[in-house]
Amino acid sequence: MLPNLYEQMSFTELRAYIVENREDIEALRLLMSKRDPNSPKYPMPVTEADMQAQIEIIRRKINGEL
Template sequence: MNKLNFKEMSRAELRAYIIATHDDEAIYELFVNRRNPNAKKYPAPLDEAGFKIMEEAFHRKIQGESEP
């Protein structure tokens, strides 16, 4: 099986692939390599409430939704 080249995929294709497979390398490509330099920053370490906020933000981003 050939390895996918995530760098050649559009953001929409990459999001769809992540939703279908939960591939860690694809997630890294989307959230680290293609991050918006103006994106909201989350300080570490996070408490449980902070982690929940960050997790919900990731799910919204993957689904293509904007912040509330």
């Protein structure tokens, strides 16, 4: 696929394309540039407690609680 075609895709379409074409670095770069700069950032978990806290955050997001 050509990079200008990636720009015409919505975020969701581009993400679905990348799931199927993980080796396409240009598409991945464009997807990362489209991310919301205001979205929350989570630090890399260091301890088991950190990992469990992030798992809980993800669970709550999936269930629509956040």
